[in-house]
Amino acid sequence: MSSIKDIQNDIVEEFALLADDREATLFYLMELGDKMAPLPEEYKKDENLIKGCQSKVWLHAEMRDGKVYYQADSNTDITRGLISLLVRVLSGHTPDEILDADLDFIQRIGMHQLIGSQRSNGLNAMIKQMKLYALGFKTKEASKENG
Amino acid sequence: MPATLHTGPATLDVTALRSRFPVLQREVNGYPLTYLDNAATTQKPQQVIDALSHYYSHYNANIHRGVHTLAQEATEAFEATRQAVQELINAPEKEEIIFTKGTSESINLVAATFGRTFVGKGQNIIISGMEHHSNIVPWQMLCEETGAELRVLPVQDNGELDLADYERLLDENTALVAICMASNTLGTVNPVKEMTATAHKQGARVLLDAAQALPHSLVDVQELDCDFLAASAHKMYGPTGVGILYGKREVLEAMPPYQGGGEMISEVTFAKTTYNDIPFKFEAGTPNIADVIAFREAIAFVKELGLENIARHEAALLKQATEGLQANEGVTLVGTAAHKVGVLSFNIDGLHPFDTGMMLDALGIAVRTGHHCTMPLVARYGIEGTVRASFAVYNTSEEVDRLIQAVSRIAQRKRK
Numbered sequence: 379m380s381s382i383k384d385i386q387n388d389i390v391e392e393f394a395l396l397a398d399d400r401e402a403t404l405f406y407l408m409e410l411g412d413k414m415a416p417l418p419e420e421y422k423k424d425e426n427l428i429k430g431c432q433s434k435v436w437l438h439a440e441m442r443d444g445k446v447y448y449q450a451d452s453n454t455d456i457t458r459g460l461i462s463l464l465v466r467v468l469s470g471h472t473p474d475e476i477l478d479a480d481l482d483f484i485q486r487i488g489m490h491q492l493i494g495s496q497r498s499n500g501l502n503a504m505i506k507q508m509k510l511y512a513l514g515f516k517t518k519e520a521s522k523e524n525g
Numbered sequence: 526m527p528a529t530l531h532t533g534p535a536t537l538d539v540t541a542l543r544s545r546f547p548v549l550q551r552e553v554n555g556y557p558l559t560y561l562d563n564a565a566t567t568q569k570p571q572q573v574i575d576a577l578s579h580y581y582s583h584y585n586a587n588i589h590r591g592v593h594t595l596a597q598e599a600t601e602a603f604e605a606t607r608q609a610v611q612e613l614i615n616a617p618e619k620e621e622i623i624f625t626k627g628t629s630e631s632i633n634l635v636a637a638t639f640g641r642t643f644v645g646k647g648q649n650i651i652i653s654g655m656e657h658h659s660n661i662v663p664w665q666m667l668c669e670e671t672g673a674e675l676r677v678l679p680v681q682d683n684g685e686l687d688l689a690d691y692e693r694l695l696d697e698n699t700a701l702v703a704i705c706m707a708s709n710t711l712g713t714v715n716p717v718k719e720m721t722a723t724a725h726k727q728g729a730r731v732l733l734d735a736a737q738a739l740p741h742s743l744v745d746v747q748e749l750d751c752d753f754l755a756a757s758a759h760k761m762y763g764p765t766g767v768g769i770l771y772g773k774r775e776v777l778e779a780m781p782p783y784q785g786g787g788e789m790i791s792e793v794t795f796a797k798t799t800y801n802d803i804p805f806k807f808e809a810g811t812p813n814i815a816d817v818i819a820f821r822e823a824i825a826f827v828k829e830l831g832l833e834n835i836a837r838h839e840a841a842l843l844k845q846a847t848e849g850l851q852a853n854e855g856v857t858l859v860g861t862a863a864h865k866v867g868v869l870s871f872n873i874d875g876l877h878p879f880d881t882g883m884m885l886d887a888l889g890i891a892v893r894t895g896h897h898c899t900m901p902l903v904a905r906y907g908i909e910g911t912v913r914a915s916f917a918v919y920n921t922s923e924e925v926d927r928l929i930q931a932v933s934r935i936a937q938r939k940r941k
Contacts (some may be wrong), residue, residue: 453877455880456883
């Protein structure tokens with residue numbers, strides 16, 4: 379498994395090929411969303427919706443062997459593409475790695491300029507929710523060890 | 526005959542009139558701006574922008590009570606707009622025109638004054654299923670407060686209202702019918718003249734929301750015989766922050782004031798305040814002087830072009846866009862009424878309206894996406910929203926082609 383940093387570098391390289399072509403970048407995001415592993419229907423419930431997103435975004439997280447695995451979906455293709463990038467970067471890492479991650483790829487690929495301020499707020503809400511899950515799992519593990 | 530006043534030249538020179546809108550000269554994302562979000566707000570011609578600057582540069586003063594030169598000039602310019610509005614909508618008297626912040630405030634004013642005074646328990650208010658939230662929520666609030674009943678006239682699949690349904694809803698307890706002249710989401714033009722006459726037979730008053738009608742057609746309040754009419758300046762090439770409320774004198778005079786403050790009083794003692802006459806009774810505080818003054822230039826602009834010419838031009842664009850988008854496999858139009866203003870809602874199958882809107886923006890095309898402040902209407906069609914292209918007099922056939930080609934490209938890509 380590559381590190382969070384390496385995955386972010388890969389993404390930056392991929393987006394560099396699109397050379398600031400907004401239309402191509404949006405199509406690419408939609409393709410990434412299409413390719414993301416589907417979220418099982420049982421997880422598409424209201425309590426898994428991320429608050430603060432204009433579109434609907436469902437996020438499910440689970441802990442296996444000390445690592446956090448995320449699955450997600452959205453009702454809009456571009457947002458599904460956005461969350462697929464976050465899943466790709468953060469899924470399969472330890473809670474500490476996730477909590478410490480500096481997700482600078484978002485700024486490096488110029489995502490805020492591409493998606494505008496409303497969707498950027500949504501993107502920040504997704505990151506916050508993913509980190510909250512990591513923190514939750516970490517706390518749970520710690521209390522198990524102490525208990 | 527107001528119609529002859531608004532006829533304008535025989536043909537429109539769209540290229541020439543585009544040059545009068547500075548913002549239309551810019552590029553977005555490397556493409557020439559294709560501005561198709563006119564139902565939200567139109568762009569402003571240079572003469573409106575200049576009028577704002579000229580007011581602040583030359584005669585900025587508070588209006589109505591100053592004896593000095595600047596105050597008199599500002600008052601005259603402000604009142605000249607009132608007269609221009611009166612002529613535009615053919616109101617009998619200029620005192621029947623009240624300036625507000627916008628259509629929403631105009632409707633809220635009626636709900637808060639006419640509503641609280643003349644609508645009570647046992648009575649009902651009728652709205653339609655295609656109303657903007659600003660013509661729903663004030664009435665819901667009023668009904669909650671007074672115990673009156675809110676009745677909703679359903680929308681047919683094609684986006685039209687059924688007048689038989691309407692007559693069934695109306696009864697002798699109907700206090701008010703509040704309805705849009707044209708739907709901001711579907712474009713449907715409602716038969717408001719007949720609906721007003723039917724309401725009057727039952728003794729009900731009628732408020733027409735003309736926000737989407739005024740920029741596109743001749744609105745004649747005497748011919749319509751409505752009791753109230755609400756509209757916004759910024760959807761008709763004027764500045765933001767200015768709305769109008771027309772009301773029949775007899776109704777306005779029977780209504781209590783809206784807000785208390787300066788301007789709206791005749792005499793104030795601590796024992797008792799007597800109120801000013803209309804329209805000032807409803808215009809407490811310093812109004813939006815600069816924007817009201819500049820609004821007159823927007824009215825001059827549409828009169829110069831001729832509202833009939835504007836309507837004809839926009840109808841041609843709507844027809845071209847409707848036929849062009851309909852020809853696309855994978856595009857569904859929402860709202861197919863026989864009579865529409867230049868508003869076209871659609872969806873690309875399988876694609877959320879937000880995504881379509883972002884894709885179009887990447888190509889320099891500005892449209893609106895979402896529920897357009899008509900959530901009950903969007904729910905009625907069982908969709909999450911629409912993509913809405915809406916046209917103004919400065920839009921061209923080439924721009925409509927650009928929209929059709931872009932939508933076709935996105936739809937093809939989606940089907941892959």
